Amino acid sequence: MCTSITLQSEDKLNFFARTMDFGFELNGLPIAIPRHYASTFHFEGTLKTTYAFVGTGQKIGNDYMFADGVNEKGLAIAELYYLNEASYQTSPVEGKINLTQDEFLTWVLGHVASIDELKEVIKQVEMIGVSNPLLSVMTPLHFIVSDRTGKCVVVETNNETLTVKDNPVGVMTNSPTLEWHLTNLNNYLSIQPTNYASKELDGYTIKPFGQGSGTYGLPGGLTSPERFVRATYMKTYAEKGKNESQALNSIFHILNTVTIPKGVNIKDDGHNDYTQYRAAFNLNSATYYFNPYYTQEVFSVELTEDLCSKDDATVFSVSQDFSVTKLN
Template structure:
Protein backbone atom coordinates (compact mmCIF):
# COMPACT_ATOMS: atom_id res chain seq x y z
CA UNK A 1 0.00 0.00 0.00
CA UNK A 2 1.54 3.30 -1.08
CA UNK A 3 0.84 6.97 -1.70
CA UNK A 4 2.14 9.11 -4.57
CA UNK A 5 1.80 12.73 -5.62
CA UNK A 6 3.21 15.23 -8.09
CA UNK A 7 4.49 18.70 -7.20
CA UNK A 8 5.57 21.78 -9.15
CA UNK A 9 7.96 24.49 -7.96
CA UNK A 10 7.43 28.20 -8.60
CA UNK A 11 9.89 27.89 -11.51
CA UNK A 12 7.84 25.13 -13.14
CA UNK A 13 10.08 22.18 -12.24
CA UNK A 14 8.19 18.93 -11.80
CA UNK A 15 8.53 16.24 -9.13
CA UNK A 16 6.90 12.86 -8.49
CA UNK A 17 7.08 11.52 -4.93
CA UNK A 18 5.92 8.29 -3.33
CA UNK A 19 5.90 6.25 -0.16
CA UNK A 20 6.66 2.55 -0.41
CA UNK A 21 4.42 0.88 2.16
CA UNK A 22 4.87 -2.87 2.38
CA UNK A 23 5.19 -5.64 4.95
CA UNK A 24 7.77 -7.79 3.14
CA UNK A 25 11.28 -6.31 3.21
CA UNK A 26 11.96 -5.30 -0.39
CA UNK A 27 15.61 -4.33 0.07
CA UNK A 28 15.78 -1.80 -2.76
CA UNK A 29 18.44 0.87 -3.19
CA UNK A 30 19.22 3.62 -5.73
CA UNK A 31 20.35 2.10 -9.02
CA UNK A 32 21.24 3.92 -12.26
CA UNK A 33 20.63 2.01 -15.49
CA UNK A 34 22.69 3.02 -18.56
CA UNK A 35 21.36 3.48 -22.06
CA UNK A 36 20.75 0.37 -24.17
CA UNK A 37 20.53 -1.93 -21.16
CA UNK A 38 18.90 -5.29 -21.82
CA UNK A 39 16.38 -6.55 -19.26
CA UNK A 40 15.48 -10.18 -18.73
CA UNK A 41 11.79 -11.04 -18.53
CA UNK A 42 9.81 -13.81 -16.87
CA UNK A 43 7.29 -13.59 -19.72
CA UNK A 44 9.46 -13.37 -22.84
CA UNK A 45 12.72 -15.30 -23.13
CA UNK A 46 14.02 -12.55 -25.42
CA UNK A 47 13.63 -9.93 -22.72
CA UNK A 48 13.44 -6.28 -23.75
CA UNK A 49 15.80 -3.38 -24.38
CA UNK A 50 15.83 0.02 -22.68
CA UNK A 51 17.28 2.64 -25.06
CA UNK A 52 17.08 5.35 -22.38
CA UNK A 53 18.91 5.64 -19.10
CA UNK A 54 17.09 5.97 -15.79
CA UNK A 55 17.62 5.93 -12.03
CA UNK A 56 15.30 4.64 -9.33
CA UNK A 57 14.71 2.06 -6.61
CA UNK A 58 16.04 -1.25 -7.86
CA UNK A 59 17.21 -4.65 -6.74
CA UNK A 60 19.16 -7.27 -8.64
CA UNK A 61 17.22 -10.54 -8.55
CA UNK A 62 19.05 -12.34 -11.37
CA UNK A 63 18.14 -9.23 -13.34
CA UNK A 64 17.13 -5.83 -12.05
CA UNK A 65 13.60 -5.07 -10.90
CA UNK A 66 12.45 -1.46 -10.35
CA UNK A 67 9.35 -0.05 -8.68
CA UNK A 68 9.93 3.65 -9.40
CA UNK A 69 12.35 6.04 -11.06
CA UNK A 70 13.00 8.88 -13.50
CA UNK A 71 14.64 8.69 -16.92
CA UNK A 72 17.01 10.94 -18.84
CA UNK A 73 14.09 12.63 -20.64
CA UNK A 74 12.32 13.52 -17.42
CA UNK A 75 9.66 10.81 -17.45
CA UNK A 76 8.97 9.48 -13.95
CA UNK A 77 6.92 6.48 -12.91
CA UNK A 78 5.94 4.51 -9.81
CA UNK A 79 4.19 1.18 -9.29
CA UNK A 80 1.58 0.95 -6.51
CA UNK A 81 -0.43 -2.00 -5.21
CA UNK A 82 -3.83 -2.54 -6.85
CA UNK A 83 -5.12 -5.61 -5.01
CA UNK A 84 -8.54 -6.97 -5.88
CA UNK A 85 -8.93 -5.09 -9.16
CA UNK A 86 -5.80 -5.64 -11.23
CA UNK A 87 -6.36 -8.20 -14.01
CA UNK A 88 -3.85 -9.20 -16.65
CA UNK A 89 -3.69 -11.21 -19.85
CA UNK A 90 -3.36 -14.93 -19.27
CA UNK A 91 -0.79 -15.51 -21.99
CA UNK A 92 1.80 -13.78 -24.14
CA UNK A 93 0.70 -12.34 -27.47
CA UNK A 94 2.73 -12.52 -30.65
CA UNK A 95 3.79 -9.17 -32.09
CA UNK A 96 3.46 -7.30 -28.79
CA UNK A 97 5.79 -6.35 -25.97
CA UNK A 98 4.87 -8.91 -23.33
CA UNK A 99 5.58 -7.77 -19.79
CA UNK A 100 4.92 -9.05 -16.30
CA UNK A 101 3.36 -6.42 -14.01
CA UNK A 102 6.63 -5.93 -12.11
CA UNK A 103 8.45 -5.21 -15.41
CA UNK A 104 6.24 -2.32 -16.55
CA UNK A 105 8.18 0.45 -14.76
CA UNK A 106 11.47 -0.65 -16.37
CA UNK A 107 9.91 -0.69 -19.84
CA UNK A 108 8.28 2.74 -19.44
CA UNK A 109 11.40 4.44 -18.09
CA UNK A 110 13.62 2.79 -20.67
CA UNK A 111 11.44 3.41 -23.71
CA UNK A 112 9.39 6.63 -23.66
CA UNK A 113 10.27 10.34 -23.73
CA UNK A 114 6.84 11.71 -22.73
CA UNK A 115 3.57 10.59 -21.20
CA UNK A 116 1.91 11.26 -24.55
CA UNK A 117 4.25 8.78 -26.21
CA UNK A 118 3.34 6.16 -23.64
CA UNK A 119 -0.34 6.63 -24.48
CA UNK A 120 0.43 6.21 -28.17
CA UNK A 121 2.32 2.96 -27.56
CA UNK A 122 -0.06 1.27 -25.14
CA UNK A 123 -1.51 -0.91 -27.89
CA UNK A 124 1.95 -2.44 -28.26
CA UNK A 125 1.94 -3.67 -24.65
CA UNK A 126 0.54 -6.88 -23.23
CA UNK A 127 0.71 -7.04 -19.44
CA UNK A 128 0.64 -10.73 -18.60
CA UNK A 129 0.12 -12.82 -15.49
CA UNK A 130 3.58 -13.83 -14.31
CA UNK A 131 5.04 -14.07 -10.83
CA UNK A 132 7.65 -11.63 -9.60
CA UNK A 133 10.93 -12.97 -8.22
CA UNK A 134 11.39 -12.78 -4.45
CA UNK A 135 7.64 -12.40 -3.82
CA UNK A 136 6.71 -15.39 -6.01
CA UNK A 137 3.26 -14.00 -6.76
CA UNK A 138 1.64 -12.11 -9.62
CA UNK A 139 1.90 -8.64 -8.11
CA UNK A 140 -1.34 -6.62 -8.53
CA UNK A 141 -0.13 -3.19 -9.63
CA UNK A 142 -1.20 0.04 -11.23
CA UNK A 143 1.08 2.89 -12.23
CA UNK A 144 1.37 6.67 -12.05
CA UNK A 145 3.43 8.31 -14.81
CA UNK A 146 4.41 11.96 -15.20
CA UNK A 147 6.76 14.07 -17.31
CA UNK A 148 8.43 17.49 -17.40
CA UNK A 149 5.37 19.15 -18.93
CA UNK A 150 3.35 18.24 -15.84
CA UNK A 151 1.25 15.71 -17.76
CA UNK A 152 0.29 12.97 -15.31
CA UNK A 153 -1.65 9.78 -16.02
CA UNK A 154 -2.65 6.59 -14.24
CA UNK A 155 -2.32 3.24 -16.00
CA UNK A 156 -4.60 0.44 -14.81
CA UNK A 157 -5.19 -3.01 -16.28
CA UNK A 158 -8.53 -4.51 -15.19
CA UNK A 159 -10.81 -7.28 -16.38
CA UNK A 160 -12.26 -5.02 -19.10
CA UNK A 161 -8.84 -4.07 -20.45
CA UNK A 162 -6.32 -1.24 -20.23
CA UNK A 163 -7.20 2.19 -18.83
CA UNK A 164 -4.96 5.22 -19.30
CA UNK A 165 -6.53 8.00 -17.27
CA UNK A 166 -5.50 11.64 -17.02
CA UNK A 167 -4.76 12.53 -13.41
CA UNK A 168 -6.14 16.02 -12.66
CA UNK A 169 -5.26 15.97 -8.94
CA UNK A 170 -1.72 14.59 -9.12
CA UNK A 171 -2.37 11.93 -6.46
CA UNK A 172 -2.64 8.15 -6.49
CA UNK A 173 -2.95 5.50 -3.79
CA UNK A 174 -4.31 1.95 -4.03
CA UNK A 175 -7.60 0.10 -4.54
CA UNK A 176 -10.33 1.10 -5.47
CA UNK A 177 -9.70 2.19 -9.05
CA UNK A 178 -8.55 5.73 -9.79
CA UNK A 179 -11.87 7.00 -11.15
CA UNK A 180 -13.57 5.89 -7.92
CA UNK A 181 -11.11 8.00 -5.90
CA UNK A 182 -11.85 11.05 -8.05
CA UNK A 183 -15.60 10.68 -7.47
CA UNK A 184 -15.05 10.22 -3.75
CA UNK A 185 -13.53 13.70 -3.50
CA UNK A 186 -17.09 15.02 -3.94
CA UNK A 187 -17.70 13.89 -0.36
CA UNK A 188 -15.09 16.31 0.98
CA UNK A 189 -16.01 19.66 -0.54
CA UNK A 190 -16.15 21.21 2.94
CA UNK A 191 -12.39 20.86 3.49
CA UNK A 192 -10.48 24.14 3.46
CA UNK A 193 -7.26 25.51 4.99
CA UNK A 194 -9.01 28.49 6.61
CA UNK A 195 -11.36 28.27 9.64
CA UNK A 196 -15.08 27.80 9.14
CA UNK A 197 -17.15 30.85 10.08
CA UNK A 198 -19.19 31.04 13.27
CA UNK A 199 -22.49 29.11 13.21
CA UNK A 200 -25.78 29.98 14.83
CA UNK A 201 -27.81 27.38 16.73
CA UNK A 202 -30.90 29.15 17.98
CA UNK A 203 -29.63 31.92 20.27
CA UNK A 204 -26.17 30.31 20.58
CA UNK A 205 -23.25 31.42 18.42
CA UNK A 206 -20.73 28.62 17.99
CA UNK A 207 -17.10 29.43 17.14
CA UNK A 208 -14.24 27.11 16.23
CA UNK A 209 -11.81 26.35 19.04
CA UNK A 210 -8.95 27.51 16.86
CA UNK A 211 -7.25 27.40 13.44
CA UNK A 212 -7.60 24.14 11.56
CA UNK A 213 -11.35 23.80 11.82
CA UNK A 214 -11.55 23.99 8.03
CA UNK A 215 -10.06 20.50 7.86
CA UNK A 216 -12.54 18.94 10.29
CA UNK A 217 -13.77 15.72 8.76
CA UNK A 218 -10.61 14.98 6.81
CA UNK A 219 -9.97 11.24 7.25
CA UNK A 220 -6.87 10.35 9.22
CA UNK A 221 -6.62 6.56 8.93
CA UNK A 222 -4.25 4.55 6.74
CA UNK A 223 -6.70 3.14 4.20
CA UNK A 224 -6.01 3.99 0.57
CA UNK A 225 -9.28 5.94 0.39
CA UNK A 226 -8.35 8.17 3.33
CA UNK A 227 -4.76 8.63 2.21
CA UNK A 228 -5.98 9.77 -1.20
CA UNK A 229 -8.28 12.43 0.26
CA UNK A 230 -5.70 13.62 2.76
CA UNK A 231 -2.93 13.86 0.17
CA UNK A 232 -5.13 15.62 -2.38
CA UNK A 233 -6.02 18.26 0.23
CA UNK A 234 -2.45 18.77 1.41
CA UNK A 235 -1.07 18.91 -2.14
CA UNK A 236 -3.66 21.51 -3.13
CA UNK A 237 -2.88 23.89 -0.27
CA UNK A 238 0.82 23.43 0.52
CA UNK A 239 2.90 26.48 -0.46
CA UNK A 240 5.01 26.26 -3.61
CA UNK A 241 8.78 26.71 -3.24
CA UNK A 242 11.58 27.77 -5.57
CA UNK A 243 14.49 25.30 -5.45
CA UNK A 244 15.00 21.56 -5.79
CA UNK A 245 16.22 21.22 -2.19
CA UNK A 246 13.17 23.11 -0.94
CA UNK A 247 10.88 20.94 -3.08
CA UNK A 248 12.28 17.70 -1.68
CA UNK A 249 12.00 19.07 1.86
CA UNK A 250 8.39 20.16 1.21
CA UNK A 251 7.46 16.79 -0.30
CA UNK A 252 8.95 15.05 2.73
CA UNK A 253 6.69 17.10 5.00
CA UNK A 254 3.68 16.39 2.79
CA UNK A 255 4.29 12.65 2.93
CA UNK A 256 4.63 12.79 6.71
CA UNK A 257 0.84 12.82 6.82
CA UNK A 258 0.62 9.36 5.24
CA UNK A 259 3.83 7.72 6.48
CA UNK A 260 3.02 4.48 8.30
CA UNK A 261 5.12 3.71 11.41
CA UNK A 262 5.85 0.09 12.20
CA UNK A 263 3.15 -1.55 14.27
CA UNK A 264 0.13 0.66 13.56
CA UNK A 265 -1.13 -1.17 10.47
CA UNK A 266 -1.35 -4.93 10.90
CA UNK A 267 -2.71 -7.12 8.10
CA UNK A 268 -4.97 -10.13 8.58
CA UNK A 269 -1.97 -12.47 8.33
CA UNK A 270 -0.19 -10.63 11.14
CA UNK A 271 2.35 -8.88 8.93
CA UNK A 272 2.89 -5.15 9.51
CA UNK A 273 2.74 -2.76 6.58
CA UNK A 274 5.01 0.22 7.10
CA UNK A 275 6.66 2.93 5.01
CA UNK A 276 9.95 1.30 4.01
CA UNK A 277 11.11 4.42 2.18
CA UNK A 278 10.03 7.59 0.43
CA UNK A 279 11.26 8.51 -3.03
CA UNK A 280 11.39 11.91 -4.73
CA UNK A 281 11.94 12.09 -8.48
CA UNK A 282 13.12 15.38 -9.95
CA UNK A 283 12.20 15.39 -13.63
CA UNK A 284 14.17 18.38 -14.82
CA UNK A 285 17.59 17.50 -13.30
CA UNK A 286 16.95 14.50 -13.61
CA UNK A 287 17.74 13.09 -10.17
CA UNK A 288 16.42 10.52 -7.74
CA UNK A 289 16.16 11.03 -3.97
CA UNK A 290 15.56 8.21 -1.48
CA UNK A 291 14.71 8.47 2.23
CA UNK A 292 14.63 5.14 4.14
CA UNK A 293 12.55 4.40 7.22
CA UNK A 294 15.47 3.58 9.49
CA UNK A 295 17.43 6.75 8.74
CA UNK A 296 15.81 9.99 7.64
CA UNK A 297 18.90 10.87 5.61
CA UNK A 298 17.96 11.70 2.01
CA UNK A 299 20.26 10.15 -0.59
CA UNK A 300 20.51 11.87 -3.98
CA UNK A 301 21.65 10.32 -7.26
CA UNK A 302 21.84 12.63 -10.29
CA UNK A 303 21.72 10.98 -13.70
CA UNK A 304 25.12 12.05 -15.02
CA UNK A 305 26.62 11.34 -18.43
CA UNK A 306 29.00 8.79 -16.87
CA UNK A 307 26.08 6.86 -15.42
CA UNK A 308 24.07 7.05 -18.65
CA UNK A 309 26.96 5.64 -20.72
CA UNK A 310 28.30 3.06 -18.25
CA UNK A 311 28.70 -0.58 -19.24
CA UNK A 312 26.52 -1.88 -16.43
CA UNK A 313 23.95 -0.54 -13.94
CA UNK A 314 25.49 1.32 -11.00
CA UNK A 315 24.25 0.65 -7.48
CA UNK A 316 24.49 3.22 -4.70
CA UNK A 317 24.61 2.83 -0.95
CA UNK A 318 22.12 4.79 1.11
CA UNK A 319 23.86 7.72 2.78
CA UNK A 320 23.97 8.26 6.51
CA UNK A 321 25.15 10.71 9.19
CA UNK A 322 24.02 13.78 7.29
CA UNK A 323 20.52 15.03 6.62
CA UNK A 324 21.09 15.31 2.88
CA UNK A 325 24.03 14.19 0.74
CA UNK A 326 25.10 12.62 -2.53
CA UNK A 327 25.11 8.85 -2.75
CA UNK A 328 28.28 6.77 -2.89
CA UNK A 329 28.67 3.99 -5.41
CA UNK A 330 28.67 0.47 -4.02
Protein backbone atom coordinates in the same frame (compact mmCIF):
# COMPACT_ATOMS: atom_id res chain seq x y z
CA MET B 1 -0.09 0.36 0.42
CA CYS B 2 1.65 3.34 -1.15
CA THR B 3 0.97 7.00 -1.88
CA SER B 4 2.30 9.02 -4.80
CA ILE B 5 2.04 12.72 -5.67
CA THR B 6 3.22 15.20 -8.27
CA LEU B 7 4.16 18.80 -7.51
CA GLN B 8 5.29 21.84 -9.48
CA SER B 9 7.46 24.48 -7.77
CA GLU B 10 6.92 28.20 -8.25
CA ASP B 11 9.83 28.27 -10.71
CA LYS B 12 8.05 25.59 -12.81
CA LEU B 13 10.17 22.59 -11.88
CA ASN B 14 8.14 19.38 -11.97
CA PHE B 15 8.51 16.72 -9.27
CA PHE B 16 7.18 13.23 -8.66
CA ALA B 17 7.25 11.44 -5.29
CA ARG B 18 6.05 8.35 -3.51
CA THR B 19 6.01 6.37 -0.28
CA MET B 20 6.73 2.66 -0.51
CA ASP B 21 4.53 0.98 2.10
CA PHE B 22 4.82 -2.80 2.28
CA GLY B 23 4.81 -5.69 4.74
CA PHE B 24 7.58 -7.69 3.05
CA GLU B 25 11.13 -6.36 3.36
CA LEU B 26 12.03 -5.16 -0.14
CA ASN B 27 15.55 -3.88 0.67
CA GLY B 28 15.38 -1.42 -2.20
CA LEU B 29 18.44 0.65 -3.09
CA PRO B 30 19.16 3.46 -5.56
CA ILE B 31 20.20 1.88 -8.87
CA ALA B 32 21.12 3.56 -12.16
CA ILE B 33 20.69 1.67 -15.43
CA PRO B 34 22.65 3.00 -18.44
CA ARG B 35 21.60 3.26 -22.08
CA HIS B 36 21.80 0.06 -24.13
CA TYR B 37 21.68 -2.07 -20.98
CA ALA B 38 20.46 -5.61 -21.76
CA SER B 39 17.78 -7.18 -19.56
CA THR B 40 15.95 -10.47 -19.96
CA PHE B 41 12.16 -10.23 -20.16
CA HIS B 42 9.87 -13.17 -19.47
CA PHE B 43 8.24 -13.25 -22.91
CA GLU B 44 10.26 -10.79 -25.00
CA GLY B 45 13.72 -12.19 -24.31
CA THR B 46 16.70 -9.82 -24.19
CA LEU B 47 15.91 -6.15 -24.71
CA LYS B 48 18.29 -3.21 -24.51
CA THR B 49 17.30 0.11 -23.00
CA THR B 50 16.93 3.16 -25.21
CA TYR B 51 17.10 5.54 -22.24
CA ALA B 52 19.08 5.46 -19.03
CA PHE B 53 17.16 5.66 -15.76
CA VAL B 54 17.58 5.72 -12.00
CA GLY B 55 15.21 4.47 -9.32
CA THR B 56 14.65 2.11 -6.41
CA GLY B 57 15.24 -1.56 -7.08
CA GLN B 58 17.09 -4.71 -6.26
CA LYS B 59 18.76 -7.51 -8.15
CA ILE B 60 16.68 -10.65 -8.65
CA GLY B 61 18.72 -13.37 -10.30
CA ASN B 62 20.66 -11.77 -13.14
CA ASP B 63 18.34 -8.78 -13.62
CA TYR B 64 17.13 -5.77 -11.66
CA MET B 65 13.53 -5.23 -10.59
CA PHE B 66 12.35 -1.66 -9.94
CA ALA B 67 9.43 -0.16 -8.03
CA ASP B 68 9.88 3.42 -9.29
CA GLY B 69 12.26 5.59 -11.27
CA VAL B 70 12.90 8.49 -13.64
CA ASN B 71 14.63 8.26 -17.00
CA GLU B 72 16.93 10.71 -18.77
CA LYS B 73 13.96 12.19 -20.67
CA GLY B 74 12.23 13.14 -17.41
CA LEU B 75 9.53 10.45 -17.44
CA ALA B 76 8.85 9.07 -13.95
CA ILE B 77 6.73 6.10 -12.93
CA ALA B 78 5.86 4.25 -9.72
CA GLU B 79 4.01 1.01 -9.16
CA LEU B 80 1.38 0.76 -6.41
CA TYR B 81 -0.55 -2.22 -5.08
CA TYR B 82 -3.96 -2.63 -6.73
CA LEU B 83 -5.60 -5.37 -4.68
CA ASN B 84 -8.85 -6.93 -5.98
CA GLU B 85 -8.76 -4.71 -9.09
CA ALA B 86 -5.84 -5.74 -11.33
CA SER B 87 -6.89 -7.92 -14.26
CA TYR B 88 -4.17 -9.39 -16.48
CA GLN B 89 -3.99 -11.45 -19.64
CA THR B 90 -3.25 -15.11 -18.89
CA SER B 91 -1.06 -15.79 -21.95
CA PRO B 92 0.99 -13.75 -24.43
CA VAL B 93 -0.74 -12.20 -27.45
CA GLU B 94 0.88 -12.64 -30.83
CA GLY B 95 2.07 -9.41 -32.45
CA LYS B 96 2.11 -7.47 -29.17
CA ILE B 97 4.82 -6.49 -26.69
CA ASN B 98 4.09 -8.97 -23.90
CA LEU B 99 5.24 -7.83 -20.46
CA THR B 100 4.59 -9.20 -17.01
CA GLN B 101 3.11 -6.81 -14.46
CA ASP B 102 6.50 -6.60 -12.72
CA GLU B 103 8.39 -5.83 -15.97
CA PHE B 104 6.11 -3.05 -17.20
CA LEU B 105 7.66 -0.27 -15.11
CA THR B 106 11.23 -1.16 -16.09
CA TRP B 107 10.26 -1.38 -19.76
CA VAL B 108 8.56 2.05 -19.65
CA LEU B 109 11.59 3.69 -18.05
CA GLY B 110 13.94 2.20 -20.61
CA HIS B 111 11.86 2.83 -23.74
CA VAL B 112 9.33 5.67 -23.32
CA ALA B 113 10.20 9.39 -23.33
CA SER B 114 6.88 11.11 -22.51
CA ILE B 115 3.26 10.59 -21.54
CA ASP B 116 2.15 11.42 -25.08
CA GLU B 117 4.38 8.62 -26.35
CA LEU B 118 3.10 6.28 -23.62
CA LYS B 119 -0.49 6.84 -24.75
CA GLU B 120 0.48 5.69 -28.23
CA VAL B 121 2.80 2.80 -27.44
CA ILE B 122 0.44 1.32 -24.82
CA LYS B 123 -1.72 0.11 -27.72
CA GLN B 124 1.06 -2.31 -28.59
CA VAL B 125 1.49 -3.69 -25.05
CA GLU B 126 -0.20 -6.57 -23.26
CA MET B 127 0.28 -7.20 -19.54
CA ILE B 128 0.52 -10.89 -18.64
CA GLY B 129 0.02 -11.99 -15.05
CA VAL B 130 3.02 -13.96 -13.76
CA SER B 131 4.05 -14.87 -10.23
CA ASN B 132 6.53 -12.39 -8.76
CA PRO B 133 9.88 -14.18 -8.20
CA LEU B 134 10.53 -12.33 -4.93
CA LEU B 135 7.07 -12.57 -3.36
CA SER B 136 5.87 -15.82 -5.00
CA VAL B 137 2.47 -14.26 -5.74
CA MET B 138 0.94 -12.61 -8.78
CA THR B 139 1.31 -8.98 -7.68
CA PRO B 140 -1.76 -6.80 -8.42
CA LEU B 141 -0.40 -3.46 -9.65
CA HIS B 142 -1.34 -0.15 -11.19
CA PHE B 143 1.00 2.68 -12.11
CA ILE B 144 1.20 6.47 -11.81
CA VAL B 145 3.28 8.31 -14.42
CA SER B 146 4.40 11.92 -14.89
CA ASP B 147 6.82 13.77 -17.18
CA ARG B 148 8.56 17.13 -17.59
CA THR B 149 5.38 18.78 -18.87
CA GLY B 150 3.74 18.17 -15.49
CA LYS B 151 1.14 15.87 -17.03
CA CYS B 152 0.08 12.93 -14.91
CA VAL B 153 -1.66 9.68 -15.82
CA VAL B 154 -2.54 6.41 -14.14
CA VAL B 155 -2.19 3.08 -15.97
CA GLU B 156 -4.72 0.50 -14.85
CA THR B 157 -5.98 -2.83 -16.16
CA ASN B 158 -9.67 -2.88 -16.97
CA ASN B 159 -10.96 -6.33 -18.01
CA GLU B 160 -7.42 -7.42 -18.89
CA THR B 161 -6.88 -4.29 -21.01
CA LEU B 162 -4.23 -1.67 -20.24
CA THR B 163 -5.83 1.76 -19.94
CA VAL B 164 -4.09 5.13 -19.59
CA LYS B 165 -6.21 7.57 -17.57
CA ASP B 166 -5.54 11.29 -17.19
CA ASN B 167 -5.08 12.15 -13.53
CA PRO B 168 -6.23 15.73 -12.87
CA VAL B 169 -5.11 15.85 -9.22
CA GLY B 170 -1.69 14.20 -9.58
CA VAL B 171 -2.23 11.84 -6.64
CA MET B 172 -2.61 8.07 -6.44
CA THR B 173 -2.81 5.47 -3.71
CA ASN B 174 -4.15 1.93 -4.01
CA SER B 175 -7.53 0.32 -4.75
CA PRO B 176 -10.17 1.16 -5.90
CA THR B 177 -9.89 2.68 -9.39
CA LEU B 178 -8.78 6.24 -10.13
CA GLU B 179 -12.34 7.16 -11.11
CA TRP B 180 -13.63 6.01 -7.71
CA HIS B 181 -11.04 8.07 -5.83
CA LEU B 182 -11.87 11.20 -7.86
CA THR B 183 -15.59 10.78 -7.22
CA ASN B 184 -14.92 10.26 -3.50
CA LEU B 185 -13.32 13.71 -3.32
CA ASN B 186 -16.86 15.11 -3.68
CA ASN B 187 -17.48 14.00 -0.09
CA TYR B 188 -14.91 16.55 1.14
CA LEU B 189 -16.10 19.83 -0.33
CA SER B 190 -16.11 21.41 3.13
CA ILE B 191 -12.40 20.84 3.80
CA GLN B 192 -10.45 24.11 3.65
CA PRO B 193 -7.27 25.67 5.11
CA THR B 194 -9.13 28.61 6.72
CA ASN B 195 -11.32 28.46 9.81
CA TYR B 196 -15.09 28.30 9.71
CA ALA B 197 -16.96 31.39 10.87
CA SER B 198 -19.08 31.34 13.98
CA LYS B 199 -22.80 30.60 13.49
CA GLU B 200 -25.97 31.34 15.38
CA LEU B 201 -28.46 28.56 16.03
CA ASP B 202 -31.75 29.94 17.38
CA GLY B 203 -29.88 32.74 19.08
CA TYR B 204 -27.08 30.54 20.41
CA THR B 205 -23.61 31.18 18.93
CA ILE B 206 -21.42 28.21 18.13
CA LYS B 207 -17.72 28.82 17.57
CA PRO B 208 -14.72 26.83 16.38
CA PHE B 209 -12.70 25.25 19.19
CA GLY B 210 -9.58 26.81 17.75
CA GLN B 211 -7.29 26.95 14.75
CA GLY B 212 -7.83 24.25 12.12
CA SER B 213 -11.61 24.05 12.13
CA GLY B 214 -11.63 24.10 8.32
CA THR B 215 -9.96 20.68 8.27
CA TYR B 216 -12.61 19.03 10.44
CA GLY B 217 -13.52 15.80 8.71
CA LEU B 218 -10.21 15.40 6.89
CA PRO B 219 -9.64 11.62 7.08
CA GLY B 220 -6.70 10.53 9.21
CA GLY B 221 -6.63 6.77 8.73
CA LEU B 222 -4.28 4.62 6.67
CA THR B 223 -6.70 3.15 4.14
CA SER B 224 -6.16 3.92 0.49
CA PRO B 225 -9.21 6.23 0.17
CA GLU B 226 -8.22 8.18 3.30
CA ARG B 227 -4.64 8.63 2.15
CA PHE B 228 -5.81 9.73 -1.31
CA VAL B 229 -8.00 12.48 0.17
CA ARG B 230 -5.37 13.57 2.68
CA ALA B 231 -2.56 13.67 0.10
CA THR B 232 -4.74 15.61 -2.36
CA TYR B 233 -5.61 18.19 0.30
CA MET B 234 -1.99 18.57 1.45
CA LYS B 235 -0.63 18.81 -2.09
CA THR B 236 -3.28 21.37 -3.08
CA TYR B 237 -2.73 23.78 -0.21
CA ALA B 238 0.86 23.26 0.93
CA GLU B 239 3.36 25.91 -0.18
CA LYS B 240 5.03 24.65 -3.33
CA GLY B 241 8.44 26.29 -2.79
CA LYS B 242 10.23 28.84 -4.94
CA ASN B 243 13.04 26.52 -6.06
CA GLU B 244 14.18 22.90 -5.97
CA SER B 245 15.29 22.73 -2.34
CA GLN B 246 12.12 24.41 -1.07
CA ALA B 247 9.94 22.18 -3.27
CA LEU B 248 11.67 19.05 -1.98
CA ASN B 249 11.22 20.22 1.59
CA SER B 250 7.52 20.69 0.91
CA ILE B 251 7.25 17.27 -0.77
CA PHE B 252 8.73 15.43 2.20
CA HIS B 253 6.46 17.33 4.59
CA ILE B 254 3.46 16.28 2.48
CA LEU B 255 4.70 12.68 2.47
CA ASN B 256 5.00 12.86 6.26
CA THR B 257 1.18 13.02 6.43
CA VAL B 258 0.86 9.62 4.74
CA THR B 259 4.03 7.95 6.06
CA ILE B 260 3.36 4.84 8.16
CA PRO B 261 5.63 4.12 11.17
CA LYS B 262 6.46 0.55 12.09
CA GLY B 263 4.00 -1.04 14.50
CA VAL B 264 0.84 0.95 13.79
CA ASN B 265 -0.43 -1.11 10.85
CA ILE B 266 -0.18 -4.91 11.26
CA LYS B 267 -1.20 -7.34 8.52
CA ASP B 268 -3.26 -10.47 9.19
CA ASP B 269 -0.07 -12.55 8.96
CA GLY B 270 1.56 -10.45 11.70
CA HIS B 271 3.95 -8.50 9.47
CA ASN B 272 4.43 -4.76 9.79
CA ASP B 273 3.05 -2.84 6.81
CA TYR B 274 5.10 0.35 6.99
CA THR B 275 6.80 2.99 4.85
CA GLN B 276 10.07 1.32 3.92
CA TYR B 277 11.27 4.37 2.02
CA ARG B 278 10.18 7.61 0.39
CA ALA B 279 11.49 8.73 -2.99
CA ALA B 280 11.23 11.98 -4.93
CA PHE B 281 12.29 12.84 -8.46
CA ASN B 282 13.15 16.16 -10.11
CA LEU B 283 11.86 15.47 -13.61
CA ASN B 284 13.67 18.43 -15.15
CA SER B 285 17.14 17.37 -14.04
CA ALA B 286 16.45 13.61 -13.73
CA THR B 287 17.63 13.66 -10.13
CA TYR B 288 16.49 11.03 -7.65
CA TYR B 289 16.09 11.60 -3.89
CA PHE B 290 15.87 8.63 -1.54
CA ASN B 291 14.93 8.53 2.14
CA PRO B 292 14.98 5.06 3.80
CA TYR B 293 12.97 4.34 6.94
CA TYR B 294 15.82 4.20 9.44
CA THR B 295 17.12 7.72 8.92
CA GLN B 296 15.74 11.18 8.21
CA GLU B 297 18.63 11.79 5.82
CA VAL B 298 17.88 12.19 2.11
CA PHE B 299 20.32 10.77 -0.47
CA SER B 300 20.44 11.96 -4.08
CA VAL B 301 21.59 10.56 -7.42
CA GLU B 302 21.72 12.77 -10.50
CA LEU B 303 21.42 10.93 -13.78
CA THR B 304 24.62 12.35 -15.25
CA GLU B 305 26.02 11.56 -18.69
CA ASP B 306 28.65 9.44 -16.95
CA LEU B 307 25.98 7.22 -15.39
CA CYS B 308 23.96 7.15 -18.63
CA SER B 309 26.90 5.90 -20.68
CA LYS B 310 28.39 3.29 -18.32
CA ASP B 311 28.71 -0.32 -19.40
CA ASP B 312 26.87 -1.72 -16.38
CA ALA B 313 24.33 -0.82 -13.73
CA THR B 314 25.42 1.26 -10.74
CA VAL B 315 24.13 0.25 -7.32
CA PHE B 316 24.43 2.84 -4.56
CA SER B 317 24.65 1.97 -0.87
CA VAL B 318 23.11 4.26 1.74
CA SER B 319 23.44 4.61 5.47
CA GLN B 320 20.73 2.96 7.57
CA ASP B 321 21.76 4.79 10.74
CA PHE B 322 19.78 7.62 12.28
CA SER B 323 22.06 10.64 12.24
CA VAL B 324 22.14 13.77 14.39
CA THR B 325 24.15 16.93 13.77
CA LYS B 326 25.75 18.04 17.03
CA LEU B 327 25.89 21.78 17.59
CA ASN B 328 28.25 21.81 20.57
